[in-house]
Amino acid sequence: MKAAIIDQFGGPEVFKIKEIEKPKVKPDQLLVKVKTVGINPIDWKQRKGNHKFVLGSPFPIVLGYDVCGEVVEVGNKISKFNVGDDVFGVLNNKYGGAMAEFAVGNEFCFAIKPKEISKEEAAAFPMVSLTALQALRDKVGLKNNQTVVFNGASGGVGHVAIQIAKLIGAKVITVASKSSKKFMSQFNPDEFIDYTEQNVLNTNIKADVFFDVIGNLTFPKVKHLLKSGGTYLNLNYIHSITKLPVNILHQIFSKGKKAKTILMKHDSSDLDMISKWIQEKKIKICLDKVFNLDQVHKAHQYAEQGHNKGKNVIVISE
Numbered sequence: 001m002k003a004a005i006i007d008q009f010g011g012p013e014v015f016k017i018k019e020i021e022k023p024k025v026k027p028d029q030l031l032v033k034v035k036t037v038g039i040n041p042i043d044w045k046q047r048k049g050n051h052k053f054v055l056g057s058p059f060p061i062v063l064g065y066d067v068c069g070e071v072v073e074v075g076n077k078i079s080k081f082n083v084g085d086d087v088f089g090v091l092n093n094k095y096g097g098a099m100a101e102f103a104v105g106n107e108f109c110f111a112i113k114p115k116e117i118s119k120e121e122a123a124a125f126p127m128v129s130l131t132a133l134q135a136l137r138d139k140v141g142l143k144n145n146q147t148v149v150f151n152g153a154s155g156g157v158g159h160v161a162i163q164i165a166k167l168i169g170a171k172v173i174t175v176a177s178k179s180s181k182k183f184m185s186q187f188n189p190d191e192f193i194d195y196t197e198q199n200v201l202n203t204n205i206k207a208d209v210f211f212d213v214i215g216n217l218t219f220p221k222v223k224h225l226l227k228s229g230g231t232y233l234n235l236n237y238i239h240s241i242t243k244l245p246v247n248i249l250h251q252i253f254s255k256g257k258k259a260k261t262i263l264m265k266h267d268s269s270d271l272d273m274i275s276k277w278i279q280e281k282k283i284k285i286c287l288d289k290v291f292n293l294d295q296v297h298k299a300h301q302y303a304e305q306g307h308n309k310g311k312n313v314i315v316i317s318e
């Protein structure tokens with residue numbers, strides 16, 4: 001099968017389009033004919049080798065976690081899906097494996113693709129919406145009328161998280177650049193802060209939750225913006241783990257204010273909930289750029305600049 005592989009870590013130029021062996025399906029896996037792949041920052045971080053000390057270097061590596069496609073084979077332990085189903089989800093292999101004509105994943109990675117959205121939108125949804133949902137519901141327990149600040153509001157996770165926060169009935173303050181203001185306005189934020197003009201740390205905001213989506217701040221820097229008992233959530237998991245001792249010290253003197261992080265969990269029932277919201281038109285995904293497999297270098301180059309409005313997607317097949 002045709003795949004975008006890397007056989008060394010490095011810049012976007014390390015991608016090669018090659019013929020490799022089709023993955024074999026295990027009893028608890030589905031084999032999917034890939035239609036579209038969503039790009040997430042984890043993909044270009046892994047291409048650079050940022051996670052090689054944990055995940056190793058099993059070259060040739062096929063990157064990409066977010067996928068939409070058609071089930072073409074099911075293992076004998078699969079009960080929820082059938083051949084011919086259109087599915088979307090987040091793959092659970094070490095490095096993903098979506099940027100190829102075929103990919104495998106366990107049943108809990110997938111849900112049936114809602115008919116209301118395109119294959120491009122379906123590949124853009126899974127990782128960012130699972131992260132946003134699990135962060136706001138499970139990690140911070142966001143409630144109606146609470147105030148939440150989103151730093152990095154206009155990217156993949158941010159623009160979906162805002163919509164979920166609005167569904168919950170929270171007051172939403174978004175931080176992004178001037179270039180994202182128009183894009184943000186479709187989600188009716190209660191306040192927009194242009195970080196090129198104003199430093200959010202110098203405002204008199206008092207929030208229940210400060211969601212540092214882009215992860216370039218820290219609990220000690222942000223805690224004065226939190227109400228007593230408020231939560232600072234940083235999405236940069238590895239950075240947050242290294243800050244744990246400092247954050248624990250700061251929490252002791254911070255009136256119940258907490259610093260947290262999150263790692264997205266594979267959960268098909270959460271994906272089903274997201275699918276229901278999509279069908280009810282309660283949330284939508286915005287696509288910035290759509291590429292084809294031969295443009296994978298360009299796609300990573302663009303995504304890595306970190307100024308996309310919404311999501312970038314690669315089309316593998318029709």
Ligand SMILES: NC(=O)c1ccc[n+]([C@@H]2O[C@H](COP(=O)([O-])OP(=O)(O)OC[C@H]3O[C@@H](n4cnc5c(N)ncnc54)[C@H](OP(=O)(O)O)[C@@H]3O)[C@@H](O)[C@H]2O)c1
Pocket residue numbers: 040041042127128131151152153154155156157158175176177178179180195213214215216235236237262263264303306307308309310
């Ligand atoms: N822990 C987990 O399980 C998990 C899951 C998913 C993602 N993540 C991590 O979460 C982070 C965000 O992911 P994403 O998919 O939302 O990324 P993304 O789509 O690449 O985010 C791009 C957005 O970041 C904004 N941005 C860039 N610099 C900024 C700054 N200095 N201040 C505020 N906003 C800024 C940009 O807005 P402007 O163009 O307006 O500058 C752009 O809209 C990544 O580091 C990713 O690895 C973690």
